[in-house]
Amino acid sequence: MYLPSGVYFENYAQDQAWWRTTFIRAKMVALFAFLLIFPLIANLYFVSVANVIGYTILSAMGVQLLIGYCGQITLGHAAFIAVGAYVTAIAMLQYHLPYPIGLVLGAIAAGLWSILFGLPSARVKGFYLIMTTIPISPSPRGPSESARGPLTRRSRSIT
Numbered sequence: 001m002y003l004p005s006g007v008y009f010e011n012y013a014q015d016q017a018w019w020r021t022t023f024i025r026a027k028m029v030a031l032f033a034f035l036l037i038f039p040l041i042a043n044l045y046f047v048s049v050a051n052v053i054g055y056t057i058l059s060a061m062g063v064q065l066l067i068g069y070c071g072q073i074t075l076g077h078a079a080f081i082a083v084g085a086y087v088t089a090i091a092m093l094q095y096h097l098p099y100p101i102g103l104v105l106g107a108i109a110a111g112l113w114s115i116l117f118g119l120p121s122a123r124v125k126g127f128y129l130i131m132t133t134i135p136i137s138p139s140p141r142g143p144s145e146s147a148r149g150p151l152t153r154r155s156r157s158i159t
Helices: 022-041 044-069 077-093 099-121 127-133 141-145
Strands: none
Touching (some): 022 044, 044 077, 099 127
């Protein structure tokens, strides 16, 4: 990371801090202020595009953490994202819940799905991690295509 001349750290905590200089702190405060004000002043179309961009950034950061920093290849991230998106859509479209509540329900469902399928592959690595995560990717397809009955309140699926 580039630091201006004369900026140095005296201890490890300062060296590992997220926001190292006053300028970086000011930029982050301005960014958070913009993110809080943006939904109030922007058109709904731009807010929805910003939501898609935010989800994509979070998804890419999750893959980057596992593949880039840890060096492990997994094929299951899309399934966990799909489960969260599907539960959020069901909560909003069928149960008419507000978006923040649907988002929390989707995150909980994706977390439970990742515990269900992620724990068996937690102790393997390398080629075997790839082999254990291959079946995870198409796993949400079956329940979403056959989602009929009282939970989804439909005679056929919404996908």
